[in-house]
Amino acid sequence: MTLFWRIFLLNATVMVLATGLLLLGPVTVSTPVLLTEALIMAVGLVAMLTANAALLRVGLAPLQRLTKAMTTTDLLRPGQRAEVSGHSEIADLITTYNTMLDRLEAERAASSALALSAQEDERRRIAQELHDEVGQTLTAVLLELKHVADQAPGPLRSDLLHVQETTRESLDEIRRIARRLRPGVLEELGLTSALRDLTREITAHAGLAVRPSFDSPVPKLGQAAELVLYRVAQESLTNVVRHSGARHVDFTLRTTPAGVDLRIRDDGHGIGRAAEGAGIRGMRERALLIGADLDLTAPPAGGTEVHLHVPAPQGSK
Structure with a gap:
């Protein structure tokens, strides 16, 4: 149940009880209760409840807008702020919420910058190792395969050439990955x-x-x-x-x-x-x-x- 309906039902309960006590208690406008008096009091009760609901709706509208802002705010889409309105306590609450958003966005931007910087540094390091270590090792393997294939008999040479081609494709793939990383x-x-x-x-x-x-x-x-x-x-x-x-x-x-x-x-x-x-x-x-x-x-x-x-x-x- 929303805050609006809780406050409204509490006020309504008090008013209904007061009206019932006035109608049924020993002290009444007249005894027994006249139909016209009951109608007048019922109309007055409805009017009070309606006025109470309208005033509560107006007074709690800033809180409803704040609730909507809280549920829709996305830190990846900065700049969304709740409109500051209402009386002093509600206005202070909305202002505090907007200040909190400013701080959260600044902290998220700082932490994201550090994380992405560390990510780029790690990518650069991995790319360098792929190029220097794995790339050079595969290049040496290709040279050895070529040397062995030149001296191998025909059937074995064909298999060695196939392995050499597979190794060359792997070297090209590693170089491509390194280029994407850095x-x-x-x-x-x-x-x-x-x-x-x-x-x-x-x-x-x-x-x-x-x-x-x-x-x-x-x-x-x-x-x-x-x-x-x-x-x-x-x-x-x-x-x-x-x-x-x-x-x-x-x-x-x-x-x-x-x-x-x-x-x-x-x-x-x-x-x-x-x-x-x-x-x-x-x-x-x-x-x-x-x-x-x-x-x-x-x-x-x-x-x-x-x-x-x-x-x-x-x-x-």
């Missing part, structure tokens, strides 16, 4: 080249037709913003390959006066009512770190569209 091309050649390399890789290994369209040149956004753009594009394309069943993807990067817009739209079956998974939540957290806006929509034609808007750096023209 996009060196992003640091060396810039955002546009890194995104083009990403689309070529997805097209080659996933059988997905990616149609890129990039504005040139793209303004310098800073290392953190460019990494967020790349990771959001990478996660979006990975989700398309794993979950959407799409065959084509439109991949656009546009420069606007307000910043840079990234759009990835597929022709798959869409997200429907499925809950957002860890990948999408991770994209939202990355976007929050640089003050970007991330939206996932279902276009009327079907599929899913991911839109990331990265604001222009301060002081840029």
Whole structure:
């Protein structure tokens, strides 16, 4: 039972009992109770209850709005605040709630930044080990296999060549994984080249037709913003390959006066009512770190569209 109905029923009980005592007790307006007096008192009771309900509804409306705000607030979509209204106690409660949201959003942003920084450092370390340790070991194995295959008899040579080819494919796969963990091309050649390399890789290994369209040149956004753009594009394309069943993807990067817009739209079956998974939540957290806006929509034609808007750096023209 809501607070409104508890207070209303309590007041109503008191009023009904008072009216009953007045009607049935020894002290009444007249004895026996006249019908007109009973009607007048009943009408008065209804009027009091109605006025009481209206006043309670108005007085508790700010609490109802606060309850709705509490149930709908999402820290991954910051800026949602309850309207401060009502009398002093209720207004203080709403103000305290908004202050708590400010603190929670700031603490979540700080902890997310630390977690994502640690994640990127770990990815960089694993990629380096894959390249230096596993990659060099497999390269040495390939050289040994080639040396042995050159000296082996015919039937055995065929088997060794097959093993050599399998080892070479494994080496290429490890190098591809290392590039995904640490996009060196992003640091060396810039955002546009890194995104083009990403689309070529997805097209080659996933059988997905990616149609890129990039504005040139793209303004310098800073290392953190460019990494967020790349990771959001990478996660979006990975989700398309794993979950959407799409065959084509439109991949656009546009420069606007307000910043840079990234759009990835597929022709798959869409997200429907499925809950957002860890990948999408991770994209939202990355976007929050640089003050970007991330939206996932279902276009009327079907599929899913991911839109990331990265604001222009301060002081840029």
